Amino acid sequence: MIYYFLFLILILILFTLIILYSITYKVDYYNKLETGCN
Incomplete structure (x- = not known):
């Protein structure tokens, strides 16, 4: 369950960076x- 939560946080960080x-x-x-046009 903790790994799933960390995975969600990682996806959120990636989306915000993108x-x-x-x-x-x-x-x-x-x-x-x-x-x-420089």
């Missing part, structure tokens, strides 16, 4: 579009 990475990537992408 979401944060995608948000920062989108912001960086839009900034590049606004400033020009």
